[in-house]
Amino acid sequence: MATLLRIDSSSRLEGSFSRRFGDELASHLDAERTIIRDLVKDPAPHIDAAAIAAFFSDPSGHGETEQTATALSDKLLDEIMAADDIMISVPMYNFGIPSALKAWIDQIVRIGKTFDFDGQKFSGLLQNKRAFLIIAYGADGYTDGDFKVADFVEPYLRFVLNFIGITDITSVPVEGTNVGKEAEAEARARDVIASVRPHHQGKETFTVS
């Protein structure tokens, strides 16, 4: 069953561009199953010392303390592992991602689960997943203008997703939401969304007799 994991991170539950275009992409993708993880309505806590100790110790020695410490991370990992597509809707806050989203990333980038290190090199462990980044920027010029160097949202998320093995990434920028350029930005975002392959086109049908 094609599953979409949707991560929302704008503090604005109403009037949010990233959430609105997240709705449009979700509807375009038409997944059979959608898991919604709203990091504002239901924030992921910052990782604590107990979780870090458990993340970096041998799971064979784990007891109840470690299981409790990693319970939320395990649940968030189950969600990402079950997904074929991962969509992150995100606003730019002070040139980076909201801390709500960073807290989620710190829970799911985990050695032995989403990445590995063999003593020489790192490898991502997630495979055959697509990711979609719906990014709302108040100003414009981040994708190909003067502010490109100040975009610590798209390149950061792309790098982290690559690090955990997700390389098929489509970015949907919605730029200039605070400077009266929404209309152009919305039209461009809709063009990108229209170019995405929805699930029903990717399904295979087997006729048996």
Ligand SMILES: Cc1cc2nc3c(=O)[nH]c(=O)nc-3n(C[C@H](O)[C@H](O)[C@H](O)COP(=O)(O)O)c2cc1C
């Ligand atoms: C706390 C805060 C910080 C922001 N920082 C930036 C910024 O650094 N650069 C920018 O272009 N827009 C910035 N903005 C504007 C938002 O990126 C813009 O309003 C965007 O549409 C928010 O996403 P949303 O519509 O999904 O809520 C900021 C907005 C807030 C609330």
